[in-house]
Amino acid sequence: MKNKVYQKSITLGDLGKFTEKVILPGVERIVDKRIQPLEKQMDGFEKRMGGFEKRMGGFENELKLVRMEVRQSKNEILNSEDKIVGELKKARQEQAAMYLNYQKIEARVYKLETIVKILAEKLKIKIEDILPAE
Numbered sequence: 187m188k189n190k191v192y193q194k195s196i197t198l199g200d201l202g203k204f205t206e207k208v209i210l211p212g213v214e215r216i217v218d219k220r221i222q223p224l225e226k227q228m229d230g231f232e233k234r235m236g237g238f239e240k241r242m243g244g245f246e247n248e249l250k251l252v253r254m255e256v257r258q259s260k261n262e263i264l265n266s267e268d269k270i271v272g273e274l275k276k277a278r279q280e281q282a283a284m285y286l287n288y289q290k291i292e293a294r295v296y297k298l299e300t301i302v303k304i305l306a307e308k309l310k311i312k313i314e315d316i317l318p319a320e
Contacts, residue, residue, distance in 0.1 A: 196288050216273045220266045
């Protein structure tokens with residue numbers, strides 16, 4: 187039995203499927219990983235806020251603590267958002283690089299197919315005799 191190598195041209199549809207199956211789930215995992223700790227922090231913050239009204243006697247001190255916690259949470263959220271944006275930017279750059287490579291490969295395949303056709307004409311060989319059917 188002969189080993190045959192079948193090659194299929196990569197299409198934009200293939201790249202889209204790859205993006206949906208690989209890149210987007212990876213980005214979602216990164217986003218989920220960054221957001222889950224923040225959700226836990228927000229749950230703790232909401233629990234502390236529930237007892238706030240009961241402790242009106244130390245309102246000024248509580249208010250200062252809440253402001254500090256809000257600032258800390260805000261900074262943590264902003265830092266997490268910056269990290270997520272950075273990860274998304276990297277994913278976009280990788281996708282753009284993959285698309286450029288795809289275009290280069292497609293151009294090279296076109297040139298090689300043209301050369302094969304010219305050689306086949308000069309050698310009076312049918313292309314079907316030397317290339318596997320698609």
